[in-house]
Amino acid sequence: MQPADLERALAPKLGAGLIGVEPFEGMAGRVRFHREAALDLFRTVREDLGFAHLSMVGGIDWVTHREVFYVVWSDDANQYLVLSTDLPAEDAHVESASGVWPSANWHERETWEMVDVTFDHHPDLRHLLVPDGYVFHPLLRSFKLHEPEELEVKSRHV
Amino acid sequence: MSNVTLYSVSYLLSDTVLRAIGSVLPRPLSAWITNADLITGIAVLVFGALLLAASMLNTIVLIWWERKLLGRFMDRRGAMHVGYAGLLQNFADGFKLFRKTTVQPRDADSLGFYTGPTAYMVTSMILFGILPISSGWNSGVLPLSLLLALAVFSFAPLFIFVSAWSSNNKYSLMGGMRSAAQMIAYEVPLLLAVVAVVIVAGSFDLTTIVYEQQNYWFWGPLVVALVVFFAGMLAEMERIPFDLPEAEAELVEGWNTEYGGMLFAFFMLADYLRALVGSILVVLLFLGGWTLPTWVPAALTSFPLAGIVWFMVKTYIVFGVFVWIRASLPRVRTDQLLRVGWNRMIPLSLLSVFLAALLVTVKCLPVFGCVPSLGV
Amino acid sequence: MSEMWINMGPQHPMTHGLWNLRVRIDGETVLDVDPEMGYLHRGIEKISEDRHYNEVITLMDRTCYVAGLAWEHLYIIAAEKALRIQPPERADYLRMMCEEFQRIGSHLMWYAAFVQDIGLMSPFLYGMRDRDLVLDLFQSYTGARMTYEYMRVGGVRNDLPPGFTDQARKVLDWLVPRFKEYDQLCLGSDIFHKRCDHLGVLSASDCIRHGVTGPMLRSAGVKRDLRKNRPYSLYKEVDFDVAVADGADVTARYLVRMEEMRQSVRILRQVVDWLDAHPGPVMAETVPRWMGAPYAPVGREGYLLKRQYPKGVGFSSIEEPHGEAQAYVVNEGGEHPYRVKFRSPVFANLSAARTYLVGYHVADIPPIMGSVDVCVGECDR
Numbered sequence: 001m002q003p004a005d006l007e008r009a010l011a012p013k014l015g016a017g018l019i020g021v022e023p024f025e026g027m028a029g030r031v032r033f034h035r036e037a038a039l040d041l042f043r044t045v046r047e048d049l050g051f052a053h054l055s056m057v058g059g060i061d062w063v064t065h066r067e068v069f070y071v072v073w074s075d076d077a078n079q080y081l082v083l084s085t086d087l088p089a090e091d092a093h094v095e096s097a098s099g100v101w102p103s104a105n106w107h108e109r110e111t112w113e114m115v116d117v118t119f120d121h122h123p124d125l126r127h128l129l130v131p132d133g134y135v136f137h138p139l140l141r142s143f144k145l146h147e148p149e150e151l152e153v154k155s156r157h158v
Numbered sequence: 159m160s161n162v163t164l165y166s167v168s169y170l171l172s173d174t175v176l177r178a179i180g181s182v183l184p185r186p187l188s189a190w191i192t193n194a195d196l197i198t199g200i201a202v203l204v205f206g207a208l209l210l211a212a213s214m215l216n217t218i219v220l221i222w223w224e225r226k227l228l229g230r231f232m233d234r235r236g237a238m239h240v241g242y243a244g245l246l247q248n249f250a251d252g253f254k255l256f257r258k259t260t261v262q263p264r265d266a267d268s269l270g271f272y273t274g275p276t277a278y279m280v281t282s283m284i285l286f287g288i289l290p291i292s293s294g295w296n297s298g299v300l301p302l303s304l305l306l307a308l309a310v311f312s313f314a315p316l317f318i319f320v321s322a323w324s325s326n327n328k329y330s331l332m333g334g335m336r337s338a339a340q341m342i343a344y345e346v347p348l349l350l351a352v353v354a355v356v357i358v359a360g361s362f363d364l365t366t367i368v369y370e371q372q373n374y375w376f377w378g379p380l381v382v383a384l385v386v387f388f389a390g391m392l393a394e395m396e397r398i399p400f401d402l403p404e405a406e407a408e409l410v411e412g413w414n415t416e417y418g419g420m421l422f423a424f425f426m427l428a429d430y431l432r433a434l435v436g437s438i439l440v441v442l443l444f445l446g447g448w449t450l451p452t453w454v455p456a457a458l459t460s461f462p463l464a465g466i467v468w469f470m471v472k473t474y475i476v477f478g479v480f481v482w483i484r485a486s487l488p489r490v491r492t493d494q495l496l497r498v499g500w501n502r503m504i505p506l507s508l509l510s511v512f513l514a515a516l517l518v519t520v521k522c523l524p525v526f527g528c529v530p531s532l533g534v
Numbered sequence: 535m536s537e538m539w540i541n542m543g544p545q546h547p548m549t550h551g552l553w554n555l556r557v558r559i560d561g562e563t564v565l566d567v568d569p570e571m572g573y574l575h576r577g578i579e580k581i582s583e584d585r586h587y588n589e590v591i592t593l594m595d596r597t598c599y600v601a602g603l604a605w606e607h608l609y610i611i612a613a614e615k616a617l618r619i620q621p622p623e624r625a626d627y628l629r630m631m632c633e634e635f636q637r638i639g640s641h642l643m644w645y646a647a648f649v650q651d652i653g654l655m656s657p658f659l660y661g662m663r664d665r666d667l668v669l670d671l672f673q674s675y676t677g678a679r680m681t682y683e684y685m686r687v688g689g690v691r692n693d694l695p696p697g698f699t700d701q702a703r704k705v706l707d708w709l710v711p712r713f714k715e716y717d718q719l720c721l722g723s724d725i726f727h728k729r730c731d732h733l734g735v736l737s738a739s740d741c742i743r744h745g746v747t748g749p750m751l752r753s754a755g756v757k758r759d760l761r762k763n764r765p766y767s768l769y770k771e772v773d774f775d776v777a778v779a780d781g782a783d784v785t786a787r788y789l790v791r792m793e794e795m796r797q798s799v800r801i802l803r804q805v806v807d808w809l810d811a812h813p814g815p816v817m818a819e820t821v822p823r824w825m826g827a828p829y830a831p832v833g834r835e836g837y838l839l840k841r842q843y844p845k846g847v848g849f850s851s852i853e854e855p856h857g858e859a860q861a862y863v864v865n866e867g868g869e870h871p872y873r874v875k876f877r878s879p880v881f882a883n884l885s886a887a888r889t890y891l892v893g894y895h896v897a898d899i900p901p902i903m904g905s906v907d908v909c910v911g912e913c914d915r
Contacts, residue, residue, distance in 0.1 A: 025615055026849055052742050055851070055860055056877035071849070071860060071877070075742075075756075078763055080851070103745025106885040114579075129572040129914055138580050139873075145584050232659035328540045332562070332896070398653050399725055408548055408900050488725045489653025491897045492562060 001077050003029035006049075013044045028079040035085050035094045042070075042083075042100040050074045051081055054101035057108055059115030061140045066092045068117055072101075093118035114139040164295045165205055172200040206287075213286035216470075217430045218248045223474055224430075224481050231485035255426075258419035266416065267324035274321025275417065275424040281313045282431040289438050290365050292448040292465030302362045304443075308349065311394065311435065315341040318403070322413035333412030336492055337403035340393055343499035344400075348390030350507035354383035354514035355443045368447030375451075377444040379517055383510035384444045386503055391436040393499070396429070397480055399487040400495060437476040438469075445472050537565065544573050548900040550647050551910030555887070555903070559896055567891045569884050574914040582874040587613050587687050590874065595681040597876070598912035601640040603632040603672070604854045605912065606685040608876075611766060612861035613687050616848030616871070624814040625689035626768045631702075631805045632684065633767075633852070634798040638709065639668040640855035641791045641798075644907045645716060648788070651904035652729050657719050664712050667705045674698060689817030699806045706799050706806075713795060720788065730784040734902035736890040737782055744886035748857025748879050749794065750906065752778045753786035760853040772804045787905040856880050856907050880906075880913040 003021040006029050010018050017037020024030040033041050045051045051072035060067040069084040087094060096119035097104035108119040109128040116137040119125060127134060136143055176197055180188035190196075222237065222245055229236025237244025262271055288300065288307045300306060315338040322334025356362060358380060359370040370376075377384045393400040404412030414425045441447060448465035450458065458464070490498070543554035552573040558566040578597055582590045594609045595602035607629050614621065621629075646661030669679040675694050676682040684691050720726045736746060738754040751758060759776040761769040777793030779786035845867050851860040857879025866872035883906050891902060 024847070024849070053747075054745055055858065055882075056862075056875065058862060058873075058875035060864060060873045060875075069862070071862070075758060080849070082849070101745070102743050103882055103885065106881060127572070129575040131572070138577055143580070145580065228655070232656045233663055234659060328538060398655065401653070402897065408542070408897050410547060485656045486719070487654070488649070488720075488723060488729055490725055491729060491895060493895070494728055 001028040001079050006031065006081070009049060010041070010044060013048070014040055017041065024082055026080065028077070028081045031081065031083045033083065033085050035087060038085065038095040038097075039100070042095075042097050045072060045081065045083065046100050049081075050076050052101075054097065054103045054107075055080075057097065057104055057111050059111040059117050059139065061089075061115050061142075062086075063089070063141050065089055066115055066117055068094055068111065070097060070104075087117060092116060093120055095120050096122040098122055113137065116140060164208065165201065168205040168208060169197070169201040172204050173197050176200065209287050210283065213283055213431060213434075214427070216286075216434055217427055218252070219245075220430050220434050220474070220477060221248050221426075223477065227478055227481045228485055231482065252423060255423040256420055260419040260421055261416075263326055263416050265326045267326070270320045270324025271416075272421070274317050274324060275414075275421045275428075278314060278317040278321070279424040279428045279431075281310055281317065282428040282435070285310050285435045286431065289435065289442065290368070290447075291438075291469055292463075293365075295466060300363065303364045304352065304356065304362045304367065307364070307435070307439070308352065311432070312341070312345055314394070314432065318413050321417070325413075325416035327416050329409045329411075329415045330413050333403045333409050333415070336409075337396065337413055339492070340396075340400065340403060340495060340499070343496050344390045344393035344503065347386050347499065347503035347507040348394065350504070350511055351383040351387040351390065352443065354380055354507075354510040357511065357514040357518055364442050364447075368442060368449060371446040372449060372452075375444060375446040380444065380510060380514060382506060382513060384440075386507045386510055387443065388440065389503060391440065392480065392483065393495070395433045395436050395480070397433065398484040399490050401489060402492050402495060433477065433480065434473070437473045437480065440476045441469065441472045445476070536560070542899065543570070548651065548903055549910070550904070550908050551913075553884075553908070553910050553913070555899070557891075557896070557899065562895045562897065564892055564894055564896060564899065567887050569887050571881075571884070571910075571914055574910045576915070578915045579874050579876065582871055585870060587617065587871060590871065591683055591685060592681070595683060596911065597915055598854070598856075598878075598909050599680060600643045600909055601636050601855045601912075602680065602682055603636040603676075603684060604640070604852065605859065605876075606682065607633050607767070608850055608852045608854065608859050608861050609863070609874075610685045610687060611850035611852065612848040612863040613865075613871070614848065615850060616846045616863045616865035617687060618846065619688045619818055621689045621818050622815050623768070624693075624809070624812060625816045625818070627805055627808055627812075628690045628694070628816060629685060630767050630769065630772070631802060631809065632682075632690075634802045634805065635668050635671060635702075637798045637855045638795050638802075639665050639672075640907075640909075641795050642668070644791060644855075644904075648901070648904035648907075649720065651900035652726065654719065654726075657716060660712070660716070660719075664709060667708065671698075671702055671705060674701065686817065689815070693813075693816050694809065699810050702802070702806050706802055710796070710799055713792060717792060721785075727785065729898075730788065730901055730905075731781075733784045733894065733898055734890045734905060735782050736886065740886070740889050741782075744889060745882035746857070746886050747882065748853070748855075749777075749787050749790040750857065750883055752776065753790045754782035755780045760851055760858055764851070766850065766852055771808075772801045774801045784901050784905040791907075851877075854879055854912075856909060856912070857883060859912075876912075876915055878912040878915060880909050884908065884913060 003023050007018070007021040010021070010031065014033065014037045017034045017040060019032035019034065022030040022032065031041070051074040053073040053075065055071040055073055057068065057070050060069070066087045066089055067084055068087060069082050072081050072083065073079070074081070085094060094117065096108055098108060099121065105124065106128060108122055109125060111117055112119060112125055113127050113130055113134070114137060126132070130138070176191055180192040183191060225247070226236040226243070237247035240247040240250045262268065285307055288303055288310065318337045319334040322330040322337070355367065355376055358376060359367040361367055361370070396403050404414065409415070414422060417425060448469040450468055537558060537560045539556055539558050541554055542557055543549045544552050549555065554570040554573070556568040556570060557564055576596070578593045581593060585593070590609060590613070591606050594605040597605045610629070642661045642665035646658045646665070649657040649661070672682060673679050675692070675698055676684040736750060736754060738751070738756045741751045741754050741756065755778055757776050757778050760766065762776050774797045777790045777797055779789040846865050848863040848865065849860065851858055859879055860877035862875040863871050864873040891899060894902065
């Protein structure tokens with residue numbers, strides 16, 4: 001399955017929701033889409049293209065915007081596919097994929113607490129890895145770890 | 159050695175010591191201190207202390223024996239460092255437990271929390287006093303000693319349940335429930351297996367049962383009863399594969415989860431005391447007690463304390479089998495355990511009773527030949 | 535007894551790590567479960583953003599404490615793709631050897647923990663004893679038994695010490711008959727079958743719905759092993775079979791893992807033979823010295839060389855002992871990865887807990903969770 005094939009298969013279903021399909025090393029391609037078309041895309045990819053296995057959901061904070069990517073896998077095609085969408089930083093929300101792939105549940109919980117992306121209609125959007133009531137989103141670029149220079153390192157060997 | 163009994167030793171001890179004290183004291187006091195009632199009273203106390211010391215010592219050696227055996231089964235050495243071959247390791251562990259603070263959970267019920275382990279320990283110790291270890295080491299002739307032993311033995315679920323419930327922990331409670339269910343389920347086949355022995359031996363007195371095995375040990379003709387008794391004992395002792403009440407994989411430590419320090423030591427000691435008693439009962443009922451077969455050379459049976467030595471050897475071998483089972487079998491599940499208990503063990507034990515009755519009636523077995531001494 | 539919630543964890547013998555399984559029970563029947571994760575969350579993805587590419591390897595050892603080398607391998611493949619570096623062939627073989635030995639080590643650890651869960655005491659020690667031999671091998675060429683830091687972007691840190699291959703063969707010869715002993719102790723016991731057959735059933739379709747991979751998926755009869763399906767490293771050069779079983783229950787998972795260890799031994803024999811016959815460099819020459827040096831530069835000076843790499847995204851997926859692990863490394867041209875995202879197989883396997891636990895007994899939870907092979911380190915990351 002080549003990016004061009006994917007684009008041909010997806011374009012009629014999604015229309016303007018599909019931005020394009022880029023090549024990606026080791027994968028069938030990287031599908032870029034607008035978040036409005038998320039649920040349509042998930043259903044098409046899962047049911048029509050046969051990518052039954054959702055491996056992971058992750059978020060990247062590009063400071064200006066946030067990217068959410070989904071890695072899916074098809075057993076028949078023996079291919080990976082990555083779906084990716086950009087969300088504005090001030091209003092980062094996207095439709096949950098857990099209705100289509102139940103395995104998205106925990107991955108979306110993690111992405112929500114880590115990069116502050118809300119997943120609409122998620123069945124159980126609770127904290128997963130950080131404690132309840134934790135207000136920070138650690139994987140945002142604005143969440144700084146200490147600068148190495150600030151640490152006063154006193155070596156016993158000096 | 160048959161005239162030297164545990165009580166006579168205690169009496170001798172008390173008599174010698176009191177007379178020695180009396181000889182240096184002035185007249186009226188010496189007469190009082192050497193009076194027969196006092197000597198008897200002290201002798202009884204010494205007797206009890208000896209029993210207690212022997213049972214504790216035996217228990218601790220038994221734990222060592224289990225640790226060493228288990229170590230060997232697991233391709234390691236077990237305790238090695240404290241004392242010769244780790245013999246004193248358990249004393250070190252005991253001191254450690256003794257020094258620890260007893261932590262009581264805030265919402266635990268104090269009465270049950272402390273009474274449970276204590277009563278469990280005490281009833282287990284009483285057991286040791288009932289059982290004859292050799293012709294000399296016993297607490298006198300009790301016509302119903304077997305019944306008494308089993309009755310005291312079956313107190314345990316009550317105390318376990320009390321301590322489990324009063325520690326106010328869900329795991330403890332579940333462990334206590336399991337323990338009670340399990341012990342009650344296996345009590346019945348255990349007793350029925352004992353009935354088979356009683357039918358053949360014609361007595362409830364453990365000493366008589368042992369002497370009835372002069373010609374042949376009961377494990378041969380009563381092999382079904384032995385299997386049932388052995389499995390029942392495994393369940394009563396709560397050892398793998400029947401250690402669900404303290405299945406540490408799911409229930410942390412089962413009914414003694416909340417116990418630490420000396421109270422835990424009580425449970426531990428009492429568990430091993432019961433294990434010891436279980437092994438002793440197997441030896442007494444099926445393996446000829448302190449007697450050896452007649453073909454054994456006399457030199458092996460005539461040295462001082464030969465009875466006790468052979469008895470202990472047998473007991474430790476039987477316990478070794480328990481350890482062997484522990485090292486090689488997985489744990490069963492509660493429902494499976496109860497199903498086996500009610501569906502398999504009880505029919506088997508009834509069969510063993512039937513076989514025993516048959517044996518007594520026919521007085522002959524093709525394998526063992528006709529035994530003239532059989533008969534009630 | 536009425537219904538109640540019990541907390542199995544965070545300190546509980548069943549967990550084999552630090553997590554909490556909340557269980558709603560009625561008597562002894564499990565009505566509902568809710569795994570609570572995060573007790574071991576160390577923010578490895580976040581720390582990686584502040585670290586040099588080679589420094590992330592240190593974190594990989596800590597990600598999964600029983601399969602550190604497999605996670606190093608996972609990360610290295612992704613990082614090399616992101617940085618466009620090709621390792622030499624011998625390095626790839628060495629990595630495969632690492633991963634397969636790690637698989638045996640991890641599965642032995644699993645075996646030890648699993649038999650303990652069903653109450654078998656001795657095999658626990660046997661598993662640990664034999665795992666020690668594998669750790670000794672690791673120690674002889676990486677210098678460590680748990681945190682190896684052996685792989686580098688562009689190759690591996692050092693070649694094998696002399697005499698290693700003979701020692702490795704000896705270990706493999708020792709292990710094969712041991713697997714038979716393990717089988718006798720488990721499969722030969724009726725109680726084992728009573729405990730484990732038809733337990734924790736997770737059908738193939740449920741596995742795929744919940745993203746479950748690895749031995750759990752293969753135990754449901756799905757023949758999917760990334761080493762075969764999408765060979766990474768040089769797995770297409772070696773000959774082995776994918777272990778599958780039917781039944782999708784605890785016994786099937788046991789069978790799959792045992793067979794995987796046998797297949798790993800088979801792979802290792804080929805790899806070790808190849809390593810004997812083909813000496814060569816273990817580090818790509820295109821890697822700057824400061825990056826792939828045998829000893830990573832100490833202090834910050836090493837990173838002052840602002841070498842610019844072409845931007846790129848690296849994605850890798852390997853068949854880790856627990857299942858299918860994936861790494862997604864975003865390289866924005868700096869000396870640190872811009873974003874690293876890891877997919878832990880245990881994370882997905884645990885998220886399906888409700889499917890395979892509800893309806894069984896409390897006593898069944900340890901064997902089922904044992905058969906899942908939980909490594910909390912990689913789940914929480």
